[in-house]
Amino acid sequence: MINFQYARATDVADAVRLLNADAGAKLIAGGTNLVDLMKENVERPSRLVDISRLPLRQVEQTADGGLLVGALVPNSDLAYHPLVVRNYPLLGSAILAGASAQLRNMASVGGNLMQRTRCAYFYDTATPCNKRQPGTGCSAADGVNRNHAILGTSASCIAVYPSDMCVALAALDARVHITGPSGDRTMPLVNFHRLPGDTPHLDTNLAAGEIITAIELPPRGFAERYSYLKIRDRLSYAFALVSVAAALELDGQDIAEARLALGGVAHKPWRKLEAEALLRGQAAMEANFARAADALLQGAKAYAHNGFKIALARRAIIRTLAQAANATPQSQSNKKIA
Structure with missing residues (x-):
């Protein structure tokens, strides 16, 4: 473990001030990812700014019937919150698909957004990694890349973003509330995370010194027809090889509205509006689900081990859309695929 200074923020403005006072500072709340990275010598912050006691634990309805979730709400609390269970069960299901109960109890909503890739080469400081040290190369591209990205990759990085929660948030059109030196702003979650391009060390579009204060969900929660399906190597405590968040509204047998996002396949939650547009006005049947799947996966590129x-x-994708259409969402307690 490296030497570092520690400071506890008294409010959001103080957290922003402390973060901006030291270019090597990092925020810590639950610490479920950052502490691991520090132990592996991947992250070497000069200061930890503790925000765990800030008043950012609210879960409340907005004036238009949506939901505002404070950045420090633990993942478990959010998954089981009555408003989420009733109005946004897709989000609750995705959260319960991730990590272990102990980690969900500690991990915060904001921290979930900020977690970094679980690429083995990123964690191994003896190997080149553009994400860890820009300009050194991507060991995964010609290495063992079974778990790596098939969409949105670049010559610089083929790592995947690991969150389950954010796949559901992307499908639900969530927005991120941000505070920084220049004031407050909001950003669509689909724009929050970055594709690697030639700057894979930049995971998000947060500006220097900014922090997440809340996540906002719109009123439409797709509470009746939804599913979150996570395919992984083992049923417990494993990151997704592929995950799918699907949500539908039907008008008779036809699809009136559709949402679709993928996890485990790219440097960010993967969503394409064109794929969803192909479903609207169409019958809820496998052939149409397959067309949407092909559109969502257009441009996918296989590497040596992940084809x-x-x-x-x-x-x-086809299975998850069928689950959503039939109102038989994937159970996260019994992992057998419905």
Whole structure:
């Protein structure tokens, strides 16, 4: 473990001030990812700014019937919150698909957004990694890349973003509330995380010194027809090979509205509006689900060990849309695929 200074923020403005006073400072709340990275010598902050006691634990309805979730709400609390269970069960299901109960109890909503890739080469400081040290190369591209990205990759990085929660948030059109030196702003969650391009060390579009204060969900929660399907190597405590968040509204047998997002396949939650548009006005049937899957996966690129992900993702998309259409969401307590 490296030497570092520690400071506890008294309010949001103080957290922003402390963060801006030291270019090497990092925020810490639950610490479920940052502490691991520090132990592995991947992250070497000069100061930890503790925000765990800030008043950012509210879960409340907005004036228009949406939901505002404070950045420090623990993942478990959010998954089981009555407003989420009733209005946004897709979000609760995705959260319960992730990590272990102990980690969900500690991990915060804001921290979940900020978690970094679980690429083995990123964690191994003996190997080149552009995300860890820009300009050194991507060991995964020609290495063992079974778990790596098939969409949105670049020559610089093929790592995947690990969150389950954010896949559901992307499908639900969530927005991120941000505070920084220049004031407050909001950003669509689909724009919050970045594709690697030639700057894979930049995970998000947060500006220097900014912090997440809340996540906002719109009123439409797709509470009746939804599903979150996570395909992984083992049923407990494993990151997704492919995950799918699907939500539908039906008008008779036809699809009136559709939402679709993927996890485990890119440097960010993967959503394409064109794929959703193909479903609107169409019958809720497998052939139309397959067309949407093909559109969502257009441009997918396989590497030496992960070509299976393309076919796996296509089947998972079709299955998850069928679950949503039939109002038989995937259970996160009994992992057997419905």
